[in-house]
Amino acid sequence: MKRDFSYWEHKHFWGHKTHIIAGSGITGITSAIYLARLKPQARILVLEQGMMPSGASTKNAGFACFGSTSEILEDLKYKSENEVFGLVEKRFKGLTALRGLLSDTQLSYQHSGGFEIFLDSETESYEYCLGSLGYLNAELVNAIGKQAYRDAEAEIKATGFNGVKHMLVNDEEGMLDTGLMMKNLIMLAQSLGVQIHTGVEVLGYTEEPDTVTVHTNFGALQCRALLVATNGFARNILPQLDVQPCRAQVLITKPIDGLSINGCFHHDRGYNYFRNVDGRLLLGGGRHIDMDAENTDVQETTKTIQDYLESLLRTVILPGKAFEIEHRWSGTMGMGKSKDVIVKKLSDRVACAVRFGGMGVALGSYIGNEAAVMISDL
Secondary structure (H helix, E strand, O other): OOOOOOHHHHHHHHOOEEEEEEOOOHHHHHHHHHHHHHOOOOOEEEEEOOOOOOOOOOOOOOEEOOOOHHHHHHHOOOOOHHHHHHHHHHHHHHHHHHHHHOOHHHHOOEOOOEEEEEEHHHHHHHHHHHHOHHHHHHHHHHHHOOOOEEEOHHHOHHHOOOOEEEEEEEOOOEEOOHHHHHHHHHHHHHHOOOEEEEOOOEEEEEEOOOOEEEEEOOEEEEEEEEEEOOHHHHHHOOOOOOOEEEEEEEEEEOOOOOOOOOOEEEEOOOOEEEEEEOOEEEEEEOHHHOHHHHOOOOOOOOHHHHHHHHHHHHHHHOOOOOOOEEEEEEEEEEEOOOOOOEEEEOOOOEEEEEOOOOOHHHHHHHHHHHHHHHHOOO
16 A cells, blocks of 8 residues: 655645755765755755665765875776876865864864875885875875875884885875764754655655656655765666665774774775774775675675685784774775766756765765755756
8 A cells, every 4th residue: 555644744844845865975964054055945855765874974984085096096097187186186175175064073083194005015016106106296286286195114113014014195184983974964954954854765756847756665755856865876766877886894893902003094906994993993895805796785794805804904904913893884885987976967857966986975075065056956
């Protein structure tokens, strides 16, 4: 039997909205914030299929990064300089925008630098990256107005790593508390009158000349314009888009006495990443060792990836230290043939902002503003 809303629900909760946003992650919520500021009279409804942002926004590692040296050089093999450094510029501007929406205290932001480690067996990759620092910094000056990359080999000893022979650093990167960030973004959106409902899955939509009917697992809603900001789950609503859901697995240890690792760390073109969180070691990645299996939106952890991550902990990151794993989890990212974000109008009343390539923290606020402007007049 078809479900529908009551008269009272329509009157006080679901009455005709000007804008509906599917997805309450960083991009969906910041889109709502910017839209509410642009159009104070707008009646904005954000729908989230989970009990909280269910993709990667509350499941990521809390890296405020825009690309390690090896990752950017890898991208340059397949994309032009304008494309690669244009995206770097957007990531940097996105982090600046995020820190404009919330204070560093509200983000628990630490300007720690982003370190990239190279194992003994990766000397050739290090030398290539080291030799490219001048070029990368010159391009960064054009893109973000400053240099960022430098050699950090002298800082390796203090980390206690095993088998790490070389290290570079991006001085413009940092880290934050993902959960605190989303909590405060949601509170900011609600203070502007944005209505947010969780547990509501958008199943599809139909368009008429003046309205969009949004079909959900609870019934149909109407609005003037719809923004799809579900990133890794985008193809459930927009199957025509090149958005591949990709799983990112993470683990975190129990507190470790005397943990000397400070800052956020990258390894192997950004596929592996780790940091100190509240005296615990958080480690994520490993997707590249089982890529086909990780191209999924199933949020589970697997023995293959988790064993790989634990091996990195034992042999490289925490050699000789006792540790216990406290939590394991996974999130869903949106990837594609291109790393460019898809932010565009799909029709007169429907738009999307999806496919962040694992850089949602950096890009989300920048794209959220762009999406808000795009749908403000729909």
